[in-house]
Amino acid sequence: MADGIKDKVAILGMGCTKFGERWDCGPEQLMVEAFQECIEDAGIDKSQIQAAWFGQCYDEIGTGKGSLGLPFALRLPYIPVTRVENFCATGTEAFRGAVYAVASGACDIALAQGVEKLKDTGYGGLPAMDSANSGSLTGQVMPNISAPGAFAQLASAYRAKHNVSYEDLKRAIAQVSVKSHDNGSKNPKAHLRKPISIDRVMASPIIADPLGLFDCCGVSDGSACAIVTTPEIAKSLGKTDLVSVKALQLAVSNGQEQSHKSWDGSYFATTRNAAKRAYEESGIKNPREEISMIEVHDCFSITEFVTYEDLFISPEGGALKDVMDGFYNSDGQVPCQIDGGLKCFGHPIGASGLRMLYEMYLQLLGRAGERQLSDPKIGLTHNLGGFPFSNVSAMSIVGLYE
Amino acid sequence: MVGITSYGGYIPRLRLNRGAIYGANAWMAPGLIGSAGGERSMANWDEDSLTMAVEAARDCIAGFDKTKIDAAYLASLNLPFEDRQNCGIMAAALNLEENVESADFTASNRAGLSAVISGINAVKTGDYRNALIAAGDRRITKMAYLHELWAGDGAASLLIGSENVIAEFKGACSITDDFVDHFRGHGQQFDYNWEERWIKDEGITKLVPKAIKGVLNKTGVEGKEIARFVMPCVFGRVPAQIAGGFDIAPEKVSDNMHMVCGDTASAHPLVMLVSALETAAPGDKILVTAFGQGAVAILFEVTENITKLSKRNGISGSLADKKEEMNYIKFLSHRGMLNQDWMMRAEGNYKTALTTLYRNRKMILGMVGGKCTKCGTAQYPKAEICVNPECGEIGTQEDCEFADQPGTIKTYTSDLLTYTLDPPAHYGMITFENEGRSMFDFTDYEQGKIEVGLPVKMVFRIRNFDNPRGFTQYYWKAKPVISKEEA
Structure with missing residues (x-):
């Protein structure tokens, strides 16, 4: 066994x-x-x-x-x-x-x-994958979905499920970005290093409704x-x-979200599965209390927002309150994206998962400089690929080796 | 008895106010003012002759047993493929039986009625139980041209059969005469037209009466018995003049739909005929004609069965579902007549792997998914292994048509980043009444009025153009069902 x-x-x-x-x-x-x-x-x-x-x-x-x-x-x-x-x-x-x-x-x-x-x-955003798909069935049937367009849909389903108004959710996801920029401004390796305000985020041009420019991570x-x-x-x-690996998990979609009624469109079925297994592997019983800090896959503010719940750190439907209470801020109970996240680092795909681990490693060893949290014990990284309806969700938990 | 057993119609939702055409072009062509009233139908960027014909055909065969259709004919002057049977794409979109006879009818304004005559003849042989006819035309004309104002986009469809005939075929007369009022030679994008006065005097008013006379003589019917005279013609007064010559009263002459739609070329006789059938009463004799390298006239007599035909969307239904467009530039753009900078994201490679298309033709063209015979789960796409996590059986799925499933929006977005010819792209997850679901593009939506739970119907549309290879890629999209109050 x-x-x-x-x-x-x-x-x-x-x-x-x-x-x-x-x-x-x-x-x-x-x-x-x-x-x-x-x-x-x-x-x-x-x-x-x-x-x-x-x-x-x-x-x-x-x-x-x-x-x-x-x-x-x-x-x-x-x-x-x-x-x-x-x-x-x-x-x-x-x-x-x-x-x-x-x-x-x-x-x-x-x-x-x-x-x-x-x-x-030669252009902003991630490269289109069209040429790679020219022989595939996907290329003939899937809408020409952009990354922001794929993830923006989480917001429509989350609002419908939890009866949250457009404005309230828009403000909460804006706060997600504001928090990350605050953190990123203290990180010399981050791409974007300017603090931003909620009003500026909410007024930024729409990329894929409801996501505006500042709801999207950089491209770098x-x-x-x-x-x-x-x-x-x-x-x-x-x-x-020593920093040792406590858990490494990966959950991959199988078409169920895309083709079966069991998924409601508002969360990541993969992340929930991977998180359960990672907590079991690492012996974590109560993630909200035991995890010191998290680096999640904030390709878009809404992704980070729903992931709080998928990691069982915020209760279901409770992410909005936690965000607005500052629970995930650098001085909150579970700081998230303490290095600035994808939001401020941008997302060079192959590097991002390791960049998240790099920050956990620095924090655990007390080498994070101006961003250093006091005495972190356990860090979690969440690295997501694909679209909400079909994706791969990778997680790691690292901590000090006792 | 052989005749029409059902009908369907499709006029695209967008209607370009002709004032927009005139306003943009008056500086160079002030004479356009004479035809600049009303509105013309305008295919969306993702609609062409084929997609419109498919929609009209779907309207026509709704409620009928598709397995009894033995012939399908598609008529159009503007087909997407010169070599690849276009009717075959339509048959796949309608998920008709494999052993259906199919053919394209083209290259003359008469093509629509020629297809009808072929359908009638096919059924008359007794070898074909029913013949489905669809005619659609998305007309491309030069800018600042009278034909740009006269033309409209649209489609209509008839089902020909011998059971429950709603309009009995009484007779037809075709005249073939190489009168070249206009032509479009190989490789040309636009028609070349000769002088209108000559077309009117030497062409229409001589050839159409020949066909009418022929059919009246054949059937022994007199002009004054005609209840509806259907004659497409952009010269508004000509049909009544011709009708007068046969003792057909002016009030029997059908409107050419110039003010609400425009002339849909080879589809127009069918469009106007369907429009006439929508209000026809049992006993009405309907005479329909077409002009083009000769002329054709067909006589139908409406039967009691017309009162039993379930309600179709038809021409009147599609005319009522409309959105006015004032943007002439958008009209030109939707017809590929401009050279905008769509930015680098538009440079993608949209090559269709024909092997993949063929293997998945039922799904891609016919929107056929699967239904597990073990657990009953409908799923899209059809797969080897059932998607129901409680089931997971292998090889248990039978074909399950999704195209006519009512759907609702589960998730959505409006995407300004991705490439589309009509930004922002709208798409999302659609869940169907049978509990299947998938991601689809949206089309013909009202911007800002998309919400979770909004009902949609699926429509057959252009997905992409592979311009370097001249290939048009088709697939299904979700069209929000918009009530008249919201439109």
Whole structure:
């Protein structure tokens, strides 16, 4: 009987680039920038890495298909490298691959690195996936849905389910963005670093109703990575304060939300499943009380809003009150997006999951500078890919290794 | 007895006020003023001759047993494919039986009535129980041109059969004469027209009477017995003049619908005929004609059964469902006549994998999903494994038509980011009465009036244009059911 991943793997080092419109950098430079910080932090030599997992979503831009992008950029010495892609949860997937490899005993030290170079498309927003779909059935039947358009629909269903007015929900999701910008303004690696007001968010031009410009995360370039090993090896390498993996979960849609009456359109069935399993794996009984901080997939303000409930931190229908009460603010009970989130970092797909972990890692080790929370013990990351009606929801829980 | 057993009609919801055309073009063509009154129907960006014909045909066969349709004919001067049977797409959209005879009728304004005559002849042989005729035309004309004002977009459909005939076929007469009032040569986008006075004097007023005379002689019916004279003609006074020559009183002459719709070319005889049938009484003799490289006249006599035909949306129903459009630029844009900057997101590759289309043709063109024979769950798309988590049976699904399922909006958005020829794109999840559901684009909606729970009906529309390859991609969309008060 499997006993889960808890405390089997520790993070030896992490790195993260400055996120933003990195016109001067290709994916190769971004990967090197994150990796240099990471390997220095890990205190090992590149030759000690025995396997790598490489996360990059869009092979139309960036480094193409296959796994060559990472070893070419880092000049890795003929080690196994696997490229993974799972929509916007790609970064967490790379991490999962590396962690599982170490936990299995197949290797001692593994690298997980994610990168995305989005600003080579020539337009804002995520690249359209049309050319990739030209042979598929999806390309012939699915509406030409944009990411904001997909997630905006959560709002229509949430309002109908909980009888919330358009204005009240609009204001609550505006506060979600305001909180993240407050946090991001204190983070030198964030792309967007200006605080914003609720009024400004609510007055911003509509992208996909009810989401306005400031309800949408930025689009940026970036890379983040982690080197993982066992706690024993980490200690043998001289590490004292260790951050270990407490849970790694992934839940993937199977068409039920899209084709069966059991889903009401207002939440993520995947996240609810992944969260339950992650809490069980990590031994968390009461997430609202036990989790110190969360980094959730705030591609859009409404996504973060419903995720509060899907993680069972806010009660069903209770997200609005928690948001307006400041429960998720940096001085609230469960600070969310303490680094600024996707909202301020933007969302270089392959990197985002690892960027979330990077902040949890810094916070747990007391290295988060101006943003440092007092004495966090458990951090949760939630990294979502796809659309509300068909998606992959990846979660990790990390904490101090006792 | 062979004749019409049902009818259907479709006029697109948008109506362009002709003042908009005149206002934009008066500086160069002040003479347009003479035809600038009223409004003309205007296909939405996602409508063409085929989609309109499909909608008219759906209206026509509603409540009828589709498995008894043995022939389907599509007539139009403006079909999306020069080589790929367009009627085959219509048959797939209607989910007709595989062993249906099908054909396209085109290249003359007479094509609509030619298809009707073929349908009648087919049923008369006894080999075909019912023949479905649909005619639709979305007319593309040059800008600032009288035909731009005269033309309308629309479709109509007739079911021909021998049981419960509502209008008995009495006789027909066709004249074939290569009188070229206009033509559109290969590869040309627009018609080339000759002088109107000549068309009127040498063409219409000589050839149409020949056909009328022929059918009256054949049937032994006298002109004064005609209750409705249906003659499409953009020259408003001509039909009454011709009718007068046969002792048909002016009040028997059908309106050419110029003020409310415009002339729908090969579909127009059927459009006007359906309009006449909507108010016809048993015993009415209806004479319908068409002009084009000759002329044709068909005589029908309405029977008692017309009182038993269930209510159709028809031409009057579609005319009532309207939204006035004053934007001439939008009209041109919807017809692909402008060269706007749609930005980089419009550069996508919309190639259709024909293998994929063929495997999924019932779903893509016919909106056929599945229903699990084990647990009864209707689902879209049809799948190998039942989507009901309590069931999960393999290979238990039978075909389940979704196109006529009433639906409601479950989730929605109005998306300004994604590429569409009519921004903002509206789409969302539709749940159906049978509890199936899926994501669909919305069309013909009222902006700002979309809400969860709004009822919708599914309509067959253009999904995308693959311009580099000249391929038009069709699929189904949700059209909000808008009450007249809200429109």
